[in-house]
Amino acid sequence: MRVSQAEKERSRDRIVTSAARLLRERGVDGASVADVMSDAGLTHGGFYRHFETKDALVAAALDQAFDQFISTVSRGALTPDPQAAVAGFMKTYLSEGHVAHPGQGCPIPALAADVGRSSPLVQERFSAGVRRMVAAIGHAMPGDDEARRSAAWRQLAMMAGAVMMARTADSPTAAEILTACGGGDS
Secondary structure, three states, X not given: OOOOHHHHHHHHHHHHHHHHHHHHHHOOOOOOHHHHHHHOOOOHHHHHHOOXXXXXXXXXXXXXXXXXXXXXXXXXXXXXXXHHHHHHHHHHHOOHHHHHOHHXXXXXXXXXXXXXXXXXXXXXXXXXXXXXXXXXHHHOOOOOHHHHHHHHHHHHHHHHHHHHHHHHOOHHHHHHHHHHOOOOOO
């Protein structure tokens, strides 16, 4: 039975959505192709109709994960008070909820260590996502272009590092990290 192009695209979208979540929850090596396909409600054998390699899937999943996360800060940057919107984004980013649910969160703290050991394709897609996030955050920062970009790099590095550290710490230490960096109690 022949599958329509629209059905193939819907299947691909389900695969990428499952991969984006599972990769952030389990890491690149911890989310097998079989796991992703099963989570998407498809058979393992159908994987190669959509992707040539697991790296191609990881790259697509990174694009989606960054798109989802960046859309929040991008919408805020277009409000009448973009600095307040970014401050709200930072509070959410530095929350216990974000720490506890990596599958729905930012791909940076969830996948940075794995991506550092991945293929050039995966590293390039991750880097592109990080640069897009910096641009979105920087858009709402005060100052000239260079000052906004530098401030956004510092802010993102602090936030991602804080979440990475909080995920590896006991509850009191995690709470202290998040609070010290401007978040906590969510």
